Amino acid sequence: MKRSTILFSLALTFASAGAAQAATLDDIKARGSILCGVSGGLAGFAQPDDKGNWNGIDVDFCRALAAAIFNDPTKVKFLPLTAKDRFTALQSREVDLLSRNTTWTSSRDTQLGFNFAGVIYYDAQGFMVRKSAKVSSALELSNTTVCTQSGTTTQLNLADYFRSNNMKYEAVVFNTADEVIKAYESGRCDVFTTDVSQIYAERLKLAKPDEHMILPELISKEPLGPLVRHGDDQWFDIVKWTLFAMLNAEEYDISQKTLEQRLKSDRPDVKRLLGIEGNYGEQFGLTNDWIVRIIRHVGNYGEIYDRNVGEGSRLKIDRGLNKLWNKGGIQYAPPVR
Amino acid sequence: MTDVPVRREKLKSSWIFRPGVRSAVIQILLVALVVLIGWFIYRTTRQNIITQRIPIGFDFFWIESGFSISQTLISFNENNTYARAFLVGLLNTLFVSALGVLFATVIGFLVGIGRLSQNWIIARLCGGYVELIRNLPLLFQILFWYLAVLAALPGPRQSFTFFGDIFINNRGILMPKPMFGDGIGIVAAVAAAGILLSIVMTALARRYRVQTGTALKTWPFSLLLIVVAPLFVFFFLKVGVTVDRPELKGFNFNGGLRIIPEFLALLIALSTYTAGFIAEIVRAGILAVPRGQTEAARALGLRRSKLLQLVVVPQAMRVIVPPLTSQYLNLFKNSSLAVSIGYPDLVSVFAGTTLNNTGQAIEILGITMLVYLVISLVISFVMNIYNRRIALRER
Ligand SMILES: N[C@@H](CCC(=O)N[C@@H](CS)C(=O)NCC(=O)O)C(=O)O
Numbered sequence: 001m002k003r004s005t006i007l008f009s010l011a012l013t014f015a016s017a018g019a020a021q022a023a024t025l026d027d028i029k030a031r032g033s034i035l036c037g038v039s040g041g042l043a044g045f046a047q048p049d050d051k052g053n054w055n056g057i058d059v060d061f062c063r064a065l066a067a068a069i070f071n072d073p074t075k076v077k078f079l080p081l082t083a084k085d086r087f088t089a090l091q092s093r094e095v096d097l098l099s100r101n102t103t104w105t106s107s108r109d110t111q112l113g114f115n116f117a118g119v120i121y122y123d124a125q126g127f128m129v130r131k132s133a134k135v136s137s138a139l140e141l142s143n144t145t146v147c148t149q150s151g152t153t154t155q156l157n158l159a160d161y162f163r164s165n166n167m168k169y170e171a172v173v174f175n176t177a178d179e180v181i182k183a184y185e186s187g188r189c190d191v192f193t194t195d196v197s198q199i200y201a202e203r204l205k206l207a208k209p210d211e212h213m214i215l216p217e218l219i220s221k222e223p224l225g226p227l228v229r230h231g232d233d234q235w236f237d238i239v240k241w242t243l244f245a246m247l248n249a250e251e252y253d254i255s256q257k258t259l260e261q262r263l264k265s266d267r268p269d270v271k272r273l274l275g276i277e278g279n280y281g282e283q284f285g286l287t288n289d290w291i292v293r294i295i296r297h298v299g300n301y302g303e304i305y306d307r308n309v310g311e312g313s314r315l316k317i318d319r320g321l322n323k324l325w326n327k328g329g330i331q332y333a334p335p336v337r
Numbered sequence: 338m339t340d341v342p343v344r345r346e347k348l349k350s351s352w353i354f355r356p357g358v359r360s361a362v363i364q365i366l367l368v369a370l371v372v373l374i375g376w377f378i379y380r381t382t383r384q385n386i387i388t389q390r391i392p393i394g395f396d397f398f399w400i401e402s403g404f405s406i407s408q409t410l411i412s413f414n415e416n417n418t419y420a421r422a423f424l425v426g427l428l429n430t431l432f433v434s435a436l437g438v439l440f441a442t443v444i445g446f447l448v449g450i451g452r453l454s455q456n457w458i459i460a461r462l463c464g465g466y467v468e469l470i471r472n473l474p475l476l477f478q479i480l481f482w483y484l485a486v487l488a489a490l491p492g493p494r495q496s497f498t499f500f501g502d503i504f505i506n507n508r509g510i511l512m513p514k515p516m517f518g519d520g521i522g523i524v525a526a527v528a529a530a531g532i533l534l535s536i537v538m539t540a541l542a543r544r545y546r547v548q549t550g551t552a553l554k555t556w557p558f559s560l561l562l563i564v565v566a567p568l569f570v571f572f573f574l575k576v577g578v579t580v581d582r583p584e585l586k587g588f589n590f591n592g593g594l595r596i597i598p599e600f601l602a603l604l605i606a607l608s609t610y611t612a613g614f615i616a617e618i619v620r621a622g623i624l625a626v627p628r629g630q631t632e633a634a635r636a637l638g639l640r641r642s643k644l645l646q647l648v649v650v651p652q653a654m655r656v657i658v659p660p661l662t663s664q665y666l667n668l669f670k671n672s673s674l675a676v677s678i679g680y681p682d683l684v685s686v687f688a689g690t691t692l693n694n695t696g697q698a699i700e701i702l703g704i705t706m707l708v709y710l711v712i713s714l715v716i717s718f719v720m721n722i723y724n725r726r727i728a729l730r731e732r
Contacts, residue, residue: 084689084690087698111696112696113390142587145588150689160403170589173685175677175679175689179678187507188488
């Protein structure tokens, strides 16, 4: 009797696991929260504070999604993932999306079975060395030992760069960002390399940040953005347009401060964006005021940039390429129509 | 009183209570359950792969890897394939495990015997070693050796120098590497043949001794075969020898032979940790030999060394070998903690970097599991053969 019940329920569990290919949005609504894969602890991008609250631009992006879906930015569960584990976690449905300073590359977009929703941060790979080493260019790094993290584009760009410049090097490859920076600090390596934004963040972990400098060469393009699995276009659209919404909001000067006032605007494009006209939100299975929710709870792109990595943060990274297209950068979102 | 046999009759008649039938039913159910679970896993995986459009297969093996590895026993560079990266990782795992097993065994036996020593200080020291090592997590010990000990060494420019040519710094240990000219292969072959021949010779001599009771002296011949003959060939062929010395060039040393700190830290931690357990196994094995055996041997007038060699150790080994096997297996599997300090073992290179760059999670994890399984089985198999050889033979 008992045994057969167990058997039957087991069969059910597995059958439903097989059949649970339903829309991600429905899963999220049923679950009551978004599962968001983030970095394990990278200042400015995703880092828990002493109370366990997550902060960072990648974190805020997932909060924006929660605001859009649930009108509640706290309905996100953050899963810290190492560079090495992140893709299997997404493939195996452990998370609904990765918002984890991940570079958009062709193989990840195709072979690994993912779709990138856009670029939240245009980055590039750089090198950090000790000032005492007295080098001023990456081309002087021949015969060095370089610390880096496993399973990153960093590891591959590094090999490309040294190889194409005919420089000898030794790469010591670790699993987590903490291990990499510790090994660099201990003197195991002469050079620390990763995306420049992350060098800024990791440099803060060093005992004496001032004794280290970032070399001028940028050796790669690192467009970082959120990504989802192949096979669910609705969810892909939601993630993609949430990012666009935050960029468009900045472009139309809709921020946490100006929201109430902009809601009274009679410009048709602003009205469409804020769901006063048209059915922009319902097109994705959300409500029409979804962008209002995002701005109210989280803010526009400029705000989350500034708060987490820009002037309002410890990192103070210049916006550079990440300025809007009409302000001298390349951040550009398609129009709402 | 009278109705008792009747009830028993009833019980017997119900076939379901017959032990044979019952256990058969349970076994069939169990197998069915396993098959069912396997089928559902297969189905879910297949479906996921289809909806996510992930390519599957083993073609990735032949793609250029594009990364470099810090320790390679065979040559490797960015142009080599993932297949070769796999081989490099596998060899690194085997290398550190094999040396780990060797050192753990030596240290373990010394400490285990030391704990039984008459000398109070030695016994206490060995006891302290075991307690300390066994009660700290292995990962912690690996990190300790790596970050607290080896990383604390000075940089390349301030290296500790020994004999002018050996350098110790936070990039590892560097030493001169002898480079042999043509003909070294022949010398190696002669030495290998010498080793084989002396093994055969020793075995024959042993059999002769068992049969006739006369011991034959074999070691001079072994010496001749293993040392003198290869040396003779070496000088006869005039094999050239040059020395490749490590030299400081800019940031790092170039040339020479280098042992990287990741390898050292892992090897030290694995050997000392496993040795703690082996010591206890050895102690238990020795204590398991009945006192009467020792007393009898002493009554026969055997010296202490002969007593250990001929009476105690052979009997103790019967107790020691089975748990020793599982310590070897543990050490081998624990070597995968390498990833935490950047030692390029199989898990780091293959199940790490390769998996991440190709995304072939199922294939790569499958192969990795298979490799660990096969090597573990080989270790068990070899140890079982050894165990059978030393087992008690009833006469
Ligand atoms: N953008 C690169 C690198 C991303 C990456 O993982 N960077 C590391 C280096 S700082 C990191 O964020 N680690 C954080 C962690 O592992 O928790 C990629 O997508 O491959």
